[in-house]
Amino acid sequence: xxxxxxxxxxxxxxxxxxxxxxxxxxxxxxxxxxxxxxxxxxxxxxxxxxxxxxxxxxxxxxxxxxxxxxxxxxxxxxxxxxxxxxxxxxxxxxxxxxxx
Amino acid sequence: xxxxxxxxxxxxxxxxxxxxxxxxxxxxxxxxxxxxxxxxxxxxxxxxxxxxxxxxxxxxxxxxxxxxxxxxxxxxxxxxxxxxxxxxxxxxxxxxxxxx
Amino acid sequence: xxxxxxxxxxxxxxxxxxxxxxxxxxxxxxxxxxxxxxxxxxxxxxxxxxxxxxxxxxxxxxxxxxxxxxxxxxxxxxxxxxxxxxxxxxxxxxxxxxxxxxxxxxxxxxxxxxxxxxx
Amino acid sequence: xxxxxxxxxxxxxxxxxxxxxxxxxxxxxxxxxxxxxxxxxxxxxxxxxxxxxxxxxxxxxxxxxxxxxxxxxxxxxxxxxxxxxxxxxxxxxxxxxxxxxxxxxxxxxxxxxxxxxxx
Amino acid sequence: xxxxxxxxxxxxxxxxxxxxxxxxxxxxxxxxxxxxxxxxxxxxxxxxxxxxxxxxxxxxxxxxxxxxxxxxxxxxxxxxxxxxxxxxxxxxxxxxxxxxxxxxxxxxxxxxxxxxxxxxxxxxxxxxxxxxxxxxxxxxxxx
Amino acid sequence: xxxxxxxxxxxxxxxxxxxxxxxxxxxxxxxxxxxxxxxxxxxxxxxxxxxxxxxxxxxxxxxxxxxxxxxxxxxxxxxxxxxxxxxxxxxxxxxxxxxxxxxxxxxxxxxxxxxxxxxxxxxxxxxxxxxxxxxxxxxxxxx
Numbered sequence: 001x002x003x004x005x006x007x008x009x010x011x012x013x014x015x016x017x018x019x020x021x022x023x024x025x026x027x028x029x030x031x032x033x034x035x036x037x038x039x040x041x042x043x044x045x046x047x048x049x050x051x052x053x054x055x056x057x058x059x060x061x062x063x064x065x066x067x068x069x070x071x072x073x074x075x076x077x078x079x080x081x082x083x084x085x086x087x088x089x090x091x092x093x094x095x096x097x098x099x100x
Numbered sequence: 101x102x103x104x105x106x107x108x109x110x111x112x113x114x115x116x117x118x119x120x121x122x123x124x125x126x127x128x129x130x131x132x133x134x135x136x137x138x139x140x141x142x143x144x145x146x147x148x149x150x151x152x153x154x155x156x157x158x159x160x161x162x163x164x165x166x167x168x169x170x171x172x173x174x175x176x177x178x179x180x181x182x183x184x185x186x187x188x189x190x191x192x193x194x195x196x197x198x199x200x
Numbered sequence: 201x202x203x204x205x206x207x208x209x210x211x212x213x214x215x216x217x218x219x220x221x222x223x224x225x226x227x228x229x230x231x232x233x234x235x236x237x238x239x240x241x242x243x244x245x246x247x248x249x250x251x252x253x254x255x256x257x258x259x260x261x262x263x264x265x266x267x268x269x270x271x272x273x274x275x276x277x278x279x280x281x282x283x284x285x286x287x288x289x290x291x292x293x294x295x296x297x298x299x300x301x302x303x304x305x306x307x308x309x310x311x312x313x314x315x316x317x318x319x
Numbered sequence: 320x321x322x323x324x325x326x327x328x329x330x331x332x333x334x335x336x337x338x339x340x341x342x343x344x345x346x347x348x349x350x351x352x353x354x355x356x357x358x359x360x361x362x363x364x365x366x367x368x369x370x371x372x373x374x375x376x377x378x379x380x381x382x383x384x385x386x387x388x389x390x391x392x393x394x395x396x397x398x399x400x401x402x403x404x405x406x407x408x409x410x411x412x413x414x415x416x417x418x419x420x421x422x423x424x425x426x427x428x429x430x431x432x433x434x435x436x437x438x
Numbered sequence: 439x440x441x442x443x444x445x446x447x448x449x450x451x452x453x454x455x456x457x458x459x460x461x462x463x464x465x466x467x468x469x470x471x472x473x474x475x476x477x478x479x480x481x482x483x484x485x486x487x488x489x490x491x492x493x494x495x496x497x498x499x500x501x502x503x504x505x506x507x508x509x510x511x512x513x514x515x516x517x518x519x520x521x522x523x524x525x526x527x528x529x530x531x532x533x534x535x536x537x538x539x540x541x542x543x544x545x546x547x548x549x550x551x552x553x554x555x556x557x558x559x560x561x562x563x564x565x566x567x568x569x570x571x572x573x574x575x576x577x578x579x580x581x
Numbered sequence: 582x583x584x585x586x587x588x589x590x591x592x593x594x595x596x597x598x599x600x601x602x603x604x605x606x607x608x609x610x611x612x613x614x615x616x617x618x619x620x621x622x623x624x625x626x627x628x629x630x631x632x633x634x635x636x637x638x639x640x641x642x643x644x645x646x647x648x649x650x651x652x653x654x655x656x657x658x659x660x661x662x663x664x665x666x667x668x669x670x671x672x673x674x675x676x677x678x679x680x681x682x683x684x685x686x687x688x689x690x691x692x693x694x695x696x697x698x699x700x701x702x703x704x705x706x707x708x709x710x711x712x713x714x715x716x717x718x719x720x721x722x723x724x
Contacts (some may be wrong), residue, residue, distance in 0.1 A: 001573050004434075006338070008606050008637050010691065013111050017461065017493055020544065020565045023573050032334045033609030036640065041693025062341070062650035066608045068643045073693075082650075083345035090432050091320050091351070097578040098435040100327075100461070101716050104315075106219070108463055108494050110548065117604065117636055120687065120708045123716050132215045133466030136497065141550025162222070162507035166465045168500045173550075182507075183226035190313050191201050191232070197602070197721040198316040200208075208724050212403050212468045213361050218508060235590065241615055241724055242332050245364070250405030257511040261405070274588075280618060284331050286369030286380070291410060299588075301622045308720040309597055309626060310590035318724055319467075327581055331611045337651060354447065360472055360581055376654040393445075399475060418445075420479045427577040428454055428483060429447035437581060438610075 002093040003055075006032035006100065009044045018099040019047070024054045027093055029086065030078075031060040038078045039069055052077040060086060102193040103155075106132035106200060109144045118199040119147070124154045127193055129186065130178075131160040138178045139169055152177040160186060203227055204311035205237045206304060208318030210245030211260035212253075217246050220317035221263055228271050236274040236307040237264075239296075241318070244282040247275070249293035265295030276303050322346055323430035324356040325423060327437030329364030330379035331372075336365050339436035340382055347390050355393040355426040356383075358415075360437070363401040366394070368412035384414030395422050453534065455486040457572060459580035460495030464513070465505065469581035470498045471513045476579060478516070481523045484535050488571060489520055491560070492542040496549060499541075501557035514557060521558045542568050596677065598629040600715060602723035603638030607656070608648065612724035613641045614656045619722060621659070624666045627678050631714060632663055634703070635685040639692060642684075644700035657700060664701045685711050 003022045007014040015037055018028065028051065030038050037048050038059045051057060052075065061080045064071075071080065081089065090096055103122045107114040115137055118128065128151065130138050137148050138159045151157060152175065161180045164171075171180065181189065190196055205224055209216040224234050239246050251261045268275050275296045277287060282298055292298065308314045324343055328335040343353050358365050370380045387394050394415045396406060401417055411417065427433045458477045464470040477489055491499060498517070505512040524537035541560045546552070553562055563571065572578065601620045607613040620632055634642060641660070648655040667680040684703045689695070696705055706714065715721065 001575075006334075006436075006609070008609070011113050011605070011637050013493060021492065021542070021569050021572060023569050026573065032338060033606045033637070036606065036637070036692070039693060043691045045693070063608075066646060066648045066651045066653065066655075067606070067640060068645035068647065070645075083341045084349060086342055087346045087349050087351065090322070090346075090434055094432075095573075095575055095578060096432060096434050097459070097572060097575075098437065098580070100435075100437045100580070101718075106215075106317075106466070108466070111462070111494050113636060121635065121685070121712050121715060123712050126716065132219060133463045133494070136463065136494070136549070139550060143548045145550070163465075166503060166505045166508045166510065166512075167463070167497060168502035168504065170502075183222045184230060186223055187227045187230050187232065190203070190227075190315055194313075195716075195718055195721060196313060196315050197715060197718075198318065198723070200316075200318045200604070200723070206722065210361070210404070214468075215466050215508075215510075218510060222508075240619075241612065242329070242361070245404065248405035250407050250410065252402045252405065252407075254403070254511065257403075258509045281615060283371045284373070284376075285329070285364065286367035286371065286410065288369050288371075291369065291405065301618060302625065304619065304722075305599075305623045305626045305628070306590055306592055308599065308722070309592040309595050309628065314720045314722070316722060325579065333611075334609050334651075334653075337653060341651075359476075360469065373654065377652045400472060420475060421482065423476065423579075424456075424480045424483045424485070425447055425449055427456065427579070428449040428452050428485065433577045433579070435579060 001026045002029060002089050002096045004029045004031060004096060004098045005034040008033040009037040014099040019051055027056040027058065027089060029058045029089055031063055035059050035063045035067060035069060038075055039073050040075055045075060049075055058089060101126045102129060102189050102196045104129045104131060104196060104198045105134040108133040109137040114199040119151055127156040127158065127189060129158045129160065129189055131163055135159050135163045135167060135169060138175055139173050140175055145175060149175055158189060201313065202233045202235050202311045204235050204307035204314040206314065206316040207237060207239050207243040207246060208241045208316065210242040211251065214319040216317040216319060217260050221260060223315065225267060234273060235311050236276055236303065238304040238307060239277045240281050240304065244277045244285050244287045247277045247287055247293050247296040248291055250291055261293045265293050268295035320432065321352050321354050321430045323354050323426035323433040325433065325435040326356060326358050326362040326365060327360045327435065329361040330370065333438040335436040335438060336379050340379060342434065344386060353392060354430050355395055355422065357423045357426060358396045359400050359423065363396045363404050363406045366396045366406055366412050366415040367410055369410055380412045384412050387414035449483065453485060454576040455574065456480060457488040457490055457575045457578045459578055460491045460498055461493040461580060463494040463497045465508065465510060473581050474513060474516045477520055484533065486536045488538045488540055490540045492545045496541055496545050496551060499556045499558055501555065517558050540568065592626065596628060597719040598717065599623060600631040600633055600718045600721045602721055603634045603641055604636040604723060606637040606640045608651065608653060616724050617656060617659045620663055627676065629679045631681045631683055633683045635688045639684055639688050639694060642699045642701055644698065660701050683711065
């Protein structure tokens with residue numbers, strides 16, 4: 001199952017809910033304002049680093065570029081994908097759930 | 101200045117922002133999904149009880165009724181107002197700020 | 201007292217327009233002068249006359265229009281926000297008019313209180 | 320692979336419809352069969368043909384319609400959600416059709432994957 | 439190049455596991471009402487369904503909603519209809535169709551609620567148990 | 582009973598303190614863009630203005646936005662226009678008009694940002710300092 005999360009972790013509870021209700025090993029895609037969760041030096045960086053230990057974490061490149069987040073500002077272990085890569089994740093990992 | 105907050109404290113960061121950026125003594129009105137912040141026994145009850153010490157806290161009655169929150173479930177020190185009372189608060193307390 | 205109101209969201213999806221409506225109605229009943237209700241962002245969708253809620257639900261487009269008619273209330277839809285969202289004269293509900301964003305700043309200056317309702 | 324898509328928000332206010340559009344386009348380019356895009360909640364506002372964005376911004380209503388035309392894509396607007404929000408035949412953009420909510424469940428059954436975009 | 443898209447798909451004999459995931463409080467937004475409409479429509483397709491309440495979604499089924507002063511539609515009776523649909527699914531031996539109504543324990547407790555506060559019968563599952571159920575679904579819809 | 586409402590109010594000579602409060606990230610929602618339009622229109626009315634960035638609003642003024650792949654309008658150059666409006670207000674001795682561009686320190690730091698990340702010059706205030714500024718306003722608008 002692919003878990004998708006499109007909300008800023010500073011504004012909403014979506015990241016917390018996803019972490020609580022997803023199984024270890026299921027991949028996670030951060031997109032839209034959700035990409036801020038993957039940046040270094042924030043108050044949620046430790047939480048997201050722990051998530052990277054339990055899940056393959058992907059982040060949508062076009063959303064990073066729009067928000068001026070260079071790859072040097074991403075937490076270690078996070079993989080950048082484009083829309084084609086997003087489609088591949090959906091195809092490869094079965095059911096999808098969007099944490100809005 | 102009257103601070104208004106209409107978001108669930110479990111879903112959004114609006115309560116935190118309001119507490120951080122409002123001055124002691126300024127009144128607070130909780131409305132719409134914001135009324136959940138005023139209920140007993142929740143994970144934010146201590147935070148809201150502290151807020152009641154620093155601010156006069158009002159809560160919109162019609163929103164409580166819709167959500168089936170009886171007055172017995174409200175934290176101590178919170179005052180229920182109707183739409184007319186809402187208007188009076190706006191008139192009495194100068195500038196308003198809505199924490200959306 | 202002179203009051204201005206800003207509505208940021210449409211009917212149905214968020215409660216903002218409902219709350220604004222009840223607030224404006226109560227303010228009028230208390231004898232205050234609601235100078236203008238300004239609809240911005242998705243708030244412009246409150247002016248879509250094609251809106252047809254279920255029979256057992258409220259119709260905010262009509263409620264706003266009726267309130268405007270009864271109390272000579274100025275309901276202004278922001279032209280820039282409305283164009284983007286496809287709210288134009290051909291579907292503009294009775295009681296609303298389309299005008300510029302300056303009308304929001306203007307009412308903010310003229311009113312004693314400006315109150316914002318949104319998501 | 321057969322893919323169904325649900326769009327919960329309108330153009331402009333939230334990014335959901337943009338992301339869904341890019342996803343659907345990429346899925347088609349990769350040779351997948353996008354069975355249907357279903358517009359629910361405020362998503363029905365994507366079908367308002369009166370929408371007229373600024374010249375330097377994208378026009379999602381048109382982009383969806385063009386994609387539908389080029390790739391024989393089924394864009395379905397929920398009738399119940401649309402009625403409430405005033406999206407009716409007279410303002411329905413080209414490429415969209417209005418139908419029942421059952422068409423969402425149906426595509427959920429028929430597709431190998433259903434992907435939701437919202438706020 | 440374009441022919442008409444298929445207006446209907448052949449879904450005969452396919453039975454999938456749908457989850458309807460409710461995460462928003464009622465009345466502040468309309469998602470609760472419109473998800474309910476989704477659930478009720480789905481009954482006609484005879485699919486498996488988990489109607490699930492997490493986060494502020496647990497507030498949707500608290501008993502005693504009174505929306506008169508808001509002048510909004512009180513849609514809480516529709517949860518009773520869902521409960522009846524579930525009983526129909528449970529009782530019909532010809533139909534292999536499972537409906538479940540689930541509340542996440544952690545979300546409920548964080549809000550100071552117990553199952554006694556709800557207007558319908560629910561299964562209360564821990565986060566970990568619910569994560570297993572979610573993972574087992576074919577389609578997850580919400581709003 | 583109804584006469585036409587006033588289409589214009591006499592605002593001549595009234596100068597108020599407006600705050601435009603930005604709390605949302607850019608692109609995920611449109612609020613950032615539409616508040617910018619509000620600020621720019623307000624310049625014509627020669628009011629005092631505090632353009633303020635708190636919470637995810639601080640992300641709006643990070644430099645280097647590139648929206649090509651999203652096919653969305655990149656509105657970040659408009660912040661430069663606001664900066665110029667502020668300079669005009671500062672420089673005009675005939676005009677008693679104060680514009681400020683403010684960032685909340687706590688919001689900035691929680692997101693791992695410093696003032697060097699921003700495309701425009703800002704005043705960085707603590708929460709407590711900003712609370713005083715907010716309290717001093719006549720009108721607070723946002724989205």
